[in-house]
Amino acid sequence: MIRVIQWATGSMGRTALRRIIDAPHLELAGVHVYSAAKAGQDAGTIARRPETGILATNDIADTLAIDADVVLHTPRITLPYEAMAEDVIRLLESGKNVVSTAGFHWPQAHGAAYADRLHAAALRGGVTLAGVGVQPGVVVERLTLAATAMCSTIERIEIRETVDASAMASPEFVFGLMGLGSDPAVSDIRTGPLAALYSTLFSEVLHFSADAMGSHVERIDPHHDLVLAPAEIIIPAGTIRPGHVAATHWRWTAHLANGVAMTLAILWTADPTLHGDGTTGHWIVDITGRPNVRMTLDIHEGDPAAPPTRALTDATMAVAIRAIPDVVAAPPGLFAYQPQGVWQA
Template identity: 65%
Template sequence: MAVRVIQWATGAMGRTSLRRIIDHPDLKLVGVYVYSADKAGRDAGDLAKRPATGVIATDDIEAILALDADVVMHMPRITLPYDAMNADVARLLASGKNVISTAGFHYPPAHAAHYAAPLAAACVAGDSTLAGLGVNPGTIVERLTLAATGLCADLAHVDIRETVDASSMASKEFVFGLMGFGADPATDDITDGPLAALYTALFSEVLHLAAAGLDDPVVGIAPRHEITAAPRDINLPAGIIPEGTVAATRWRWTATLASGISLTLSILWTADPALHPEDGRGHWTIDITGRPNIRLTVAIDEGDPAAAPARALTDATVAVAIAGIPAVVAAPPGFFAYPAPPAFRRRLG
């Protein structure tokens, strides 16, 4: 029997997911939620460049809640503040629908009880499961990096560095809003404001989940963010970044664990990779210091130089989310996370 799926949001990520759902032999699309009025009332196939499906998109959450579905693929753009989506997600969960999100919810216990408790209560009320799945957060640190630490007889430090090429991104709201590009560092320190709080909330979940996999709790997280100013006007599809304003952000956190092991997670978003010759293009570099030392490089690309760099990451994120459907649907009520791979452990018990 096919799994009944609702697609929530149809931006770049959501449209990709919508196509995968329509094309998948084991999934049945039963609903589509959209934010814009111009998409409401349109057939899902039209939104996804597929033949008509008979499923009509709606911007009415009550209509979505009334549907009989096994899982909601929750893929809105992440928003300020970080908990802005929680009320909608809690309603979905309480209505009996499992939720897989690419916009957070990777490890709610990383936050205070006032954040996690309403979501946990909604899972109990709806006999449902909440999962945050994706590439980063979701896979690079929590699954690949942890597995690599299992090669170590001793472990001191893990350094994960990501580079995201934003030069082809067309969304003005995303590039100049959520990425912070174009901000004037003389008047707006984005490394110590709402954006910094948003990304600290999101990526602290990665660090706490990795620490749980190491069976070694976090005792502190220290930020060290940096910006790069544009050396000239930079013309992007989303608009022009004026000279002297923010053209790249490096969000960086170091978590210290109870044993003294440290984990550093660094994410570089740049309007021009040439500004950072020391960093790769669209990849992750992972340095594990211990006995022995281990270095990993992970690249995700289309194999087509003409393709937008973001497309490959979108494809991978959606693939991870859809692959997780069977496990999430079968999981007990509550917060879902994949079991940690055999990672480094200082104690065997």
């Protein structure tokens, strides 16, 4: 039985908490929350499950003192990106493995000063740190790279992601972390803290991919576009005024030393009809080489009454829960799933 602490109980965290409570191979050891209102509540109450006898705490000292094998770390990603590193370092040094959905996929992308602190903390605690998720985590690192095995030569890899925010209810997420609704005449998010946050996060995907292909990134070229609302757009999270940002199109192209150009493009939109056919909720992967390879991936909700965001939440938590035994069993240090048979020049 693996003893697990659930860290954070937002939409992702509540799903994670239910999965831990329900899993026969996991035992809930503790719950860490950020709000004083949730502190002292039974984990079952937070997760809409029968009472467990495990009470939530917002005191990190209490969390560090819990006897547990692993922390499932699911906070909302923060500005700046590295802000969560201090908490993770303390968890590692306390002898707890950490499985995070909020970064830490390939810390080596940010240089030795950042990665070495995390690695050293894991070694001091005799434990392992892993960043997991769907994207980053699976779409490129475990699916796209595996598909390169079908190519004898590769010139370009392009991954295009579309996220439909038209049904999302959280203003903090839609207008804060996604940057929708902002006024470009006041602040251009393409050059501000959000751009820095996502450039840092998604650079890990590009550096990991280069390493898996036996190469390295020589440079990353950003190219970001905004789509402004032609008229008022009303969504559950709030209202987007005309002339304000209705969609963000983030793009990064990494030029690898082996000659491959790799582009990661992410479209976040409040109205899919602003973008041609309105196809959303999936990834399209194009590998240009000999031969060319195209893949599409869609994660959707089968229950029409359920919120459309539930499918991706379920998928992300499934990846994280599945990773727990692998991370606990791994040698101390930094962990990432390594794809097999990846193309190399």
